[in-house]
Amino acid sequence: MYDGKVCASDEVAGSAPARQVRLAPLKDGLAPEKRALAEDLRRIFLVLGIGVRRYAARRFVDASSVTRYLNGERVPPWDFIEGLIAHVEEAKAPLTPEVRTALEDLHRAALKSNPHGSEVQALQDKLAEADEETRRITTRQRALEEALEDRESRLATVRGQCRTLETQLEEQQLAHLGEVELWQGEYERLQEESGDLQEQVVYLQEALAVTRAELIAAEDRCHRLETKLETLQELGGDGPDDEGPPSLTVMLEEADRRYSVPQLVRAVGDLELRTRKAMASELVRSASQSRTIEEVAALLSALRQAGFDAHAQTALPAMVIVRSVDDTSALARELFREGLEEYVLILVQASVKFHQPEDVADLALALHRAGLPQHAEGLLGAAAVVRPVPDLVSVSLALAGGELHDAAVTAMSAAADQRPVSDLVALSITLRDAWLIRHADALQQAVAAGRSASCVAEFVRSLSHHGLEQDAEAVFTQTQNRGVGHLIPLVQAFRDGRAWAVLFRAAECRSAEDIAVLISELYLTGRHQLAADLLVLTVRTRAADQIAELLEILDDMAPGSEAVMRAASRVLTPADAAELLTWLEHYGLSEPADALFRCTVHDELIGQAGIFLAVLAKAGSRYASQDVLCRHAGGMEVTPLASLLLALESAALTGHLQAVIHDRYAECPVLDVALLATRLHSTGGIGLRVERVLKRVVSHMVRVRSLTDQAALVGALRSVGLAAIADWLTAEALSAHGRPFKDQLKQEQTKHEQKVTSRTFWLPDRPRPRPRAARDSDDSRR
Numbered sequence: 177m178y179d180g181k182v183c184a185s186d187e188v189a190g191s192a193p194a195r196q197v198r199l200a201p202l203k204d205g206l207a208p209e210k211r212a213l214a215e216d217l218r219r220i221f222l223v224l225g226i227g228v229r230r231y232a233a234r235r236f237v238d239a240s241s242v243t244r245y246l247n248g249e250r251v252p253p254w255d256f257i258e259g260l261i262a263h264v265e266e267a268k269a270p271l272t273p274e275v276r277t278a279l280e281d282l283h284r285a286a287l288k289s290n291p292h293g294s295e296v297q298a299l300q301d302k303l304a305e306a307d308e309e310t311r312r313i314t315t316r317q318r319a320l321e322e323a324l325e326d327r328e329s330r331l332a333t334v335r336g337q338c339r340t341l342e343t344q345l346e347e348q349q350l351a352h353l354g355e356v357e358l359w360q361g362e363y364e365r366l367q368e369e370s371g372d373l374q375e376q377v378v379y380l381q382e383a384l385a386v387t388r389a390e391l392i393a394a395e396d397r398c399h400r401l402e403t404k405l406e407t408l409q410e411l412g413g414d415g416p417d418d419e420g421p422p423s424l425t426v427m428l429e430e431a432d433r434r435y436s437v438p439q440l441v442r443a444v445g446d447l448e449l450r451t452r453k454a455m456a457s458e459l460v461r462s463a464s465q466s467r468t469i470e471e472v473a474a475l476l477s478a479l480r481q482a483g484f485d486a487h488a489q490t491a492l493p494a495m496v497i498v499r500s501v502d503d504t505s506a507l508a509r510e511l512f513r514e515g516l517e518e519y520v521l522i523l524v525q526a527s528v529k530f531h532q533p534e535d536v537a538d539l540a541l542a543l544h545r546a547g548l549p550q551h552a553e554g555l556l557g558a559a560a561v562v563r564p565v566p567d568l569v570s571v572s573l574a575l576a577g578g579e580l581h582d583a584a585v586t587a588m589s590a591a592a593d594q595r596p597v598s599d600l601v602a603l604s605i606t607l608r609d610a611w612l613i614r615h616a617d618a619l620q621q622a623v624a625a626g627r628s629a630s631c632v633a634e635f636v637r638s639l640s641h642h643g644l645e646q647d648a649e650a651v652f653t654q655t656q657n658r659g660v661g662h663l664i665p666l667v668q669a670f671r672d673g674r675a676w677a678v679l680f681r682a683a684e685c686r687s688a689e690d691i692a693v694l695i696s697e698l699y700l701t702g703r704h705q706l707a708a709d710l711l712v713l714t715v716r717t718r719a720a721d722q723i724a725e726l727l728e729i730l731d732d733m734a735p736g737s738e739a740v741m742r743a744a745s746r747v748l749t750p751a752d753a754a755e756l757l758t759w760l761e762h763y764g765l766s767e768p769a770d771a772l773f774r775c776t777v778h779d780e781l782i783g784q785a786g787i788f789l790a791v792l793a794k795a796g797s798r799y800a801s802q803d804v805l806c807r808h809a810g811g812m813e814v815t816p817l818a819s820l821l822l823a824l825e826s827a828a829l830t831g832h833l834q835a836v837i838h839d840r841y842a843e844c845p846v847l848d849v850a851l852l853a854t855r856l857h858s859t860g861g862i863g864l865r866v867e868r869v870l871k872r873v874v875s876h877m878v879r880v881r882s883l884t885d886q887a888a889l890v891g892a893l894r895s896v897g898l899a900a901i902a903d904w905l906t907a908e909a910l911s912a913h914g915r916p917f918k919d920q921l922k923q924e925q926t927k928h929e930q931k932v933t934s935r936t937f938w939l940p941d942r943p944r945p946r947p948r949a950a951r952d953s954d955d956s957r958r
Contacts, residue, residue: 199222202214202215209286209288209289210248211248212282212286213248213251213282213283214246214247216279217246217257220260221246221260224263224267225267228242231263234263237256241926251287257279299845302847303892303895303896306847310854313815364565364566367564371564375530501542502542504539505539506546508520508543508551509546520551527539533566536555536563536571537571537574539555540552540555540571540583541579544580545579553583553587557587557590559571566606572612572615584615585614585618588619589622592626593627597627597631597638598638600619601638601639601642607619608644620651623651624650624658625654629655629662629668629669633666633670656681660690660693663678666678667703667706668701675706679706682694682710683717691710692726692729693733695740696733698710699739699740704743705747707740711740711756712744712748712755715763723759723765737771738768738771741772744756745775750787750791753772754787754791754797755791757776761798773808777789777816778812782865785823786822786827790826790827790828793829802831805820806836806839809836809839815855818852818856820836821833821856822856824836825868825869825872826865833872837872841873841877846885846888846892849873849889850889850898853873853893853896853901857898878909879912883909883916884924890902890921891924
């Protein structure tokens with residue numbers, strides 16, 4: 177054992193000589209640890225050079241207690257030893273760290289020799305550690321509260337800026353809406369004029385090509401005639417009348433009069449060999465415009481077989497412009513019979529581009545009657561995609577009630593798939609105004625079934641903006657019949673009540689697997705409120721087996737049902753969370769119900785948890801019973817337990833509060849009660865609620881705990897700085913127990929003090945055994 181006496185006496189030996197103070201000798205029978213500590217304390221005390229009573233007055237303690245400490249009858253608390261060391265250092269010289277360490281070791285050894293004192297010191301150490309932890313947590317709580325307040329302030333500022341920007345955007349949209357409609361009409365007029373000019377350009381280009389070909393032929397003829405004339409003049413006589421190859425004009429005239437199809441093909445080939453491609457194309461175009469349909473079809477087929485496909489394709493658009501609709505349909509039928517279906521498609525494309533709306537309708541009808549229904553439908557579908565809205569409506573009106581009425585309705589699907597949303601809105605309005613109800617319905621159904629979620633949302637909002645509320649609702653209802661992959665972006669596209677309507681319908685009509693996918697995707701994309709709302713709606717409207725299947729599927733998906741329950745406890749109102757728990761309990765789904773209850777009671781704010789418990793109690797839930805609450809409280813740490821007690825007080829569940837307090841604190845250590853009081857007292861922003869809970873805890877301690885525990889709790893509360901609560905407890909205990917408690921309290925307060933009247937205080941000190949190391953040293957010297 178460390179020899180503290182030697183170090184202490186050596187430490188103070190260099191100081192000024194102190195006045196001789198007489199102390200009673202140590203009594204026999206002291207434990208070695210207590211005797212060693214007392215001897216060191218006496219040597220240090222003698223350095224002060226003052227009496228026991230004077231030092232007791234200086235320390236504001238009882239002189240008898242100081243006497244017992246110095247005589248070894250009682251082990252002093254460490255703060256007494258620290259104070260003694262401080263006074264010695266102040267009066268003489270500081271002690272070395274080794275001396276302090278030796279005194280600490282002696283003090284611990286002395287405490288171990290007294291089990292009760294050791295237990296008290298251990299509890300005091302634990303209390304000090306708990307107090308330090310409490311102060312640290314309080315500091316962290318204040319920092320978090322300040323950070324939360326700052327973030328909430330910034331959030332409010334950002335939301336205000338967002339609302340301002342939304343208002344400005346809406347004002348700008350309204351301001352420019354009239355201008356957009358005005359320029360839309362001007363745009364349609366210019367588009368019609370552009371179409372007319374385009375037709376004129378095509379016609380003039382064809383005429384220019386013919387004129388250029390005629391000019392080339394005329395110049396060629398002039399050149400040949402000049403050459404012939406010069407030759408005749410040189411020979412001096414007339415030569416044979418050989419004019420060479422005929423000009424384009426001659427060839428066109430001969431083609432119109434008597435050329436057969438093989439001759440026309442040979443003429444084209446001759447022009448190709450002489451690099452007269454423009455003349456060859458003009459020859460084919462001229463023949464196609466003047467010959468019968470059967471001859472034109474044969475000519476095109478022969479050109480295809482001869483490898484002159486380009487001239488045939490060039491002649492077809494020009495033929496559409498100059499020939500009648502009946503000729504075009506008849507030629508399409510003949511070409512289809514010849515197996516030239518790609519030429520038929522060229523005819524259809526040219527008709528869509530160059531024909532007037534009435535001619536497009538007539539051509540579609542003629543193709544249908546000619547046995548080409550697919551090409552008729554293709555013609556209407558292409559017109560629905562590329563022609564302006566008024567032209568498309570004119571075609572539909574021309575075919576309304578006829579053989580191609582259904583085909584015209586079906587063509588609206590092509591428009592819905594490829595036209596921009598603004599065109600689709602204008603087309604819907606125009607079709608409604610023209611009483612083409614089926615066409616408008618088919619168009620809107622195709623939009624709802626085929627377009628993306630963002631396009632559908634824009635289409636619905638535009639219809640509502642133009643007063644077509646019924647159409648907007650029909651599209652919105654129909655688009656929800658698509659796959660679950662479409663519903664998620666649809667919910668994200670709508671920022672009004674329609675998103676809620678999507679969830680409500682999904683909860684009613686979708687399968688459990690689809691609902692699980694929706695909940696999972698909404699949670700993973702950060703839309704916890706929508707995920708929780710969908711879960712609540714599903715639980716309200718489905719049977720128990722379907723709810724169990726839904727939760728089982730959620731467990732197999734990310735993030736799992738417990739994470740969804742945790743999110744629901746955060747974002748749902750306390751009443752909705754209680755309703756969800758009640759339904760889960762009703763269906764016998766105990767695991768998710770336990771998770772929801774645990775998350776809500778442990779994590780929520782006190783006021784919300786109180787409302788949650790009050791609603792559960794009103795509904796008769798077993799989770800609001802005293803047994804369940806006591807079982808949950810039994811496994812809680814101090815912080816969530818304090819919140820639970822405050823929540824029960826807020827919910828006015830007095831009996832439940834008393835049951836939890838009794839179950840948890842009927843037989844626990846006194847230190848646990850002090851820690852609870854510290855936690856309750858440190859809770860800010862509650863006011864009288866904390867006071868009521870603390871008084872209930874104090875009253876419970878007075879009723880069920882022993883006088884010893886009550887007196888010990890008073891001291892513990894005062895040691896952690898809760899003097900007011902200690903006064904409450906003292907007043908309650910005195911009122912209930914009177915003199916016995918007062919005596920017990922006094923005994924608790926003075927149990928570590930040594931009394932002067934004690935017999936052991938005046939017994940002389942017994943010689944202390946020398947350390948073993950010193951005895952070994954003497955033996956070696958001898």
